[in-house]
Amino acid sequence: MKPHRLKLTHHLILAYGLYRKMEVYRPHMASAQEMLQFHSESYLAFLQRVSPESSRQLTAQMQRFNMGEYTDCPIFDGIFEYCQLYTGCSLDGAVKLNHGLTDIAINWSGGFHHAKKSEASGFCYINDIVLAILELLKYHPRVLYCDCLDIHHGDGVEEAFYCTNRVMTVSFHKYGDFFPGTGDIKDTGAKAGKGYALNFPLQEGMDDRTFERIFKPVLAKVMEVYRPTAIVMQCGTDSLTGDRLGSFNLTLKGHAECLKFMQGYGLPMLVIGGGGYTIRNVSRCWAYETAVLLGQEIDDDIPINDYYEYLGPDHKLHLQPANMVNANSQDFLIRCQTQLMTVLQSIQGAPSVQLQEVPPDWMIKEDDEDKQDPDTRSIVSKGKDGAEKKEHEAEFYGRSKK
Numbered sequence: 001m002k003p004h005r006l007k008l009t010h011h012l013i014l015a016y017g018l019y020r021k022m023e024v025y026r027p028h029m030a031s032a033q034e035m036l037q038f039h040s041e042s043y044l045a046f047l048q049r050v051s052p053e054s055s056r057q058l059t060a061q062m063q064r065f066n067m068g069e070y071t072d073c074p075i076f077d078g079i080f081e082y083c084q085l086y087t088g089c090s091l092d093g094a095v096k097l098n099h100g101l102t103d104i105a106i107n108w109s110g111g112f113h114h115a116k117k118s119e120a121s122g123f124c125y126i127n128d129i130v131l132a133i134l135e136l137l138k139y140h141p142r143v144l145y146c147d148c149l150d151i152h153h154g155d156g157v158e159e160a161f162y163c164t165n166r167v168m169t170v171s172f173h174k175y176g177d178f179f180p181g182t183g184d185i186k187d188t189g190a191k192a193g194k195g196y197a198l199n200f201p202l203q204e205g206m207d208d209r210t211f212e213r214i215f216k217p218v219l220a221k222v223m224e225v226y227r228p229t230a231i232v233m234q235c236g237t238d239s240l241t242g243d244r245l246g247s248f249n250l251t252l253k254g255h256a257e258c259l260k261f262m263q264g265y266g267l268p269m270l271v272i273g274g275g276g277y278t279i280r281n282v283s284r285c286w287a288y289e290t291a292v293l294l295g296q297e298i299d300d301d302i303p304i305n306d307y308y309e310y311l312g313p314d315h316k317l318h319l320q321p322a323n324m325v326n327a328n329s330q331d332f333l334i335r336c337q338t339q340l341m342t343v344l345q346s347i348q349g350a351p352s353v354q355l356q357e358v359p360p361d362w363m364i365k366e367d368d369e370d371k372q373d374p375d376t377r378s379i380v381s382k383g384k385d386g387a388e389k390k391e392h393e394a395e396f397y398g399r400s401k402k
Contacts, residue, residue: 003082005276006109008283008307013290015305021294021390023102027089029081030131034091038130038160040118047080047125066119072179073120083126086110090128090272094135095361097230097268104269104293108286111234111274113147113154114180121156122179123275129232130160132270136230137166138361140268141353144228147171148215148258150236150274151246153183153199157234163191165351168198168226172215174247175201185336188343195347198222198340203327204247206239208254210326214333215258218340223265227350231267233259236274237285241322244277249326251319252285256292263293280310284317 013019032044046061055062055075062068067075076082086109093105113129114122129145136143145167147154153173161167173183189197200218238246240255263269271293276282284302291298302308302315 002279003109005279005282006273008279008310009108009286011305011307012283012287012302015303016287016291016298018287018290018294018296018298019390021296022106022290023390025092025096027085027092027107029084030088030091030126031084035083035087035126035131037134038117038127039115043118047083050075050079052077066121067125071120072122073125079125086112087126087128087131090132090270091135093270093272094132097270098136098139098361100268103266104263104271106271106290106293108235108273110272111150111236112156113150113234113236113274114152114156116156116159122152124156127156127160129154129157129234129272132272133157133161133167133232135361136232136268136270138359140228140230141166142226142228142350143167143230143232144222144226145169145232145234146219146262147173147234148200148219149239149255150234151239151243151248152178152236152275153180154234155180155182158183158187158197158199161193162189162197163193165192165196166353168196168222168228170198170200170219170222172200172202172211174204175199176203185339195343196226198343200336200340202248203332205324205326206248206250206328207321207326208251208257210328210333211248211250211254212257214337216261218337219258219262221341221344225344225347225350229267231262231265231269233262233269233271234274235259235271235286235289237276237282238274240276240278240281240285241319242278242281245275246277249321249324251321252288253318255285256289259289260292281319283307284311284319288317 035044043065046065050058052075067073089107090110093107096102096105110128112124112127115124115127133143133145145157148170151174154171158169161169171183175183183199183201185199185201187197187199188195239248239250241249241251300317302311302317
C-alpha cells in the first residue's frame with residue numbers, strides 16, 4: 001500500500017490534461033473529533049502518540065490495536081497526519097455531495113475499508129469510508145456502499161452498518177483461504193439490517209466478461225429494490241491482472257465498466273481508492289477511470305511525464321489479461337446470483353427515515369486570506385469555493401496527437 005502510487009496517478013492525470021475538466025480541491029486535515037464519529041477515543045489517542053521511536057514503550061497497546069512489526073499495519077513516521085489527509089478528503093467529498101456542489105467526488109487516496117472501530121487491519125488505520133457515509137447520512141435517507149472492485153471483502157464497512165437498513169453494503173470479493181476470511185454469501189445483515197448486506201464470494205481467475213455478467217444484474221436489482229439516494233464506490237485495483245497480492249484477471253476496461261454502469265444512474269457518487277499493489281497498474285487504472293467518469297477518451301500511448309520510466313517497457317495505458325484459468329464455474333455463479341436475488345426480493349421496499357434536524361457539517365477549512373502575501377499572485381485560477389477552475393467547454397486546446 002505504498003503512497004507513491006498516488007503520485008504516479010497524479011502525474012498521469014496531469015499528463016493527460018484531465019485536471020482541466022475537473023474542479024480540484026485541497027482537502028482539510030480531519031481532526032480527531034471528526035474521527036470519533038466512528039473510532040474509539042483510546043484507539044485515536046494511541047494513533048496520535050505512536051511513532052517508530054515510541055513503539056518499544058507501547059508494545060502492549062500495539063498488540064491490542066493490531067499494529068506493529070509482525071502485523072500488516074506497520075508503524076511509520078507521520079502515521080496520524082497521513083490518516084488525517086485521506087480521511088479529510090473523503091469527508092470533504094461527502095460535504096460537497098450533500099450540498100449539490102458536485103455530482104461526483106473522487107478521492108483516490110481513500111478507501112481503507114478494513115479498519116475497525118478500535119483496531120487497524122489490512123494496511124487500514126482510519127476507516128474514511130465509514131466516516132464519509134455517516135456524513136452522507138445527514139442528508140441522504142439511504143446510501144449504497146459498493147465494494148465490488150477490490151479483491152478483498154469490505155469487512156470494516158460491512159461490520160459498521162451490519163445492523164441498519166440506512167446503508168446497504170455490496171461486496172464482490174475472493175473468498176476462502178484469503179484475507180480477511182469474511183464475506184460468506186450467508187452473511188446478509190442482522191436486526192434492522194437483515195437483508196441489507198450482500199456478499200458475492202468468488203474464486204481466482206475472474207475475467208472482464210464473467211465479472212460484468214454477474215455485476216450488472218445484481219446491482220441493477222439493488223438499485224431497483226433499495227433505491228439509494230447516494231452511492232459510495234470503493235475502487236481497489238488489486239483485482240487487476242498482474243497484481244502482486246490479488247489473483248483476479250480484470251483489465252482496466254473491465255474494472256472501469258462497473259464504475260461506468262453505476263455512474264449511469266445519475267446519483268451523487270463518492271469514488272474512492274483502495275487496494276492495489278502493483279503501483280504501475282494502480283496509477284494506470286485510476287487515471288483511466290478518472291477519464292471514464294469525465295466522459296473523456298484518452299490515448300493508449302502514455303504521454304511523457306515525470307514518472308514515464310515507471311510505466312515501461314511498452315508505455316501503454318491498457319493491460320492485457322494473463323493466460324490463467326477462471327475457477328468460477330457457470331453453475332457456481334448462477335447459484336450465488338440466484339441466492340442474492342432471493343435476499344433482495346425479501347426486502348419490503350426501500351426503508352424510509354423519520355424527519356429530524358440535520359446535524360452540522362464538518363465544514364471545509366478555507367485559506368485565511370489575511371495570511372496570504374499580497375505581493376504574490378497565484379498562478380492557478382480559483383473559484384469562490386477554493387477550487388481550481390476547470391476549463392470552459394468552448395476551449396479546444398489540449399495534448400496534441402503523436
